[in-house]
């Protein structure tokens with residue numbers, strides 16, 4: 421099992437990070453992808469990946485921090501991508517729900533980072549919320565040969581279908597376990613398992629029955645269970661196929677995968 425997207429480098433885990441990693445290994449998690457949201461965090465994810473076998477890193481600037489994207493920051497991130505444990509560029513994208521950065525700046529930062537990822541031949545990790553036409557437009561205009569992971573998907577079935585056509589994988593979090601997420605469970609039913617990733621987005625969005633608490637990678641098991649139920653498939657199949665998907669998307673046979681060890 422894989423937690424394809426989380427943030428346990430954050431200081432909310434400073435007190436007990438080794439225990440969090442040990443619990444993830446205990447439930448059978450092989451790898452964690454730690455995702456940076458700005459240049460400073462991108463350095464932190466690499467530092468964590470260097471210390472812990474089985475943890476890998478993604479570097480980029482989140483739409484919330486889009487106003488920090490300059491040529492200098494992009495160059496510094498590009499240097500970081502040459503680290504052997506960096507698998508992808510992200511998270512990048514658009515968040516018109518929180519609007520923490522002006523929309524025009526978010527779009528420019530997203531496009532600039534899509535161009536870098538394409539040039540470096542890296543997959544991307546995309547965050548998108550309440551920005552469907554703009555997400556569709558920018559992903560269509562900047563094809564990424566290696567594809568990517570549209571993480572914590574909460575959009576429409578139409579957007580999911582378009583992203584699948586463009587070659588993306590769709591990631592689901594604990595939101596699919598929330599009682600009100602009826603429409604999202606329909607999207608889960610429609611996305612083929614072969615193009616799906618499971619993730620926690622820890623520390624956010626803890627799944628039922630942990631809802632409201634700090635999330636942690638071990639709880640990705642609840643996401644797998646929910647998908648198994650929606651798809652009426654054994655949970656072992658969900659785990660096996662999403663693990664293969666992660667290794668295919670991010671590995672492309674160029675890395676020897678290490679297993680998580682605390």
Ligand SMILES: [Zn+2]
Nearest residue numbers: 511547571572
């Ligand atoms: Zn995100």
Ligand SMILES: [Zn+2]
Nearest residue numbers: 425455511621
């Ligand atoms: Zn995230």
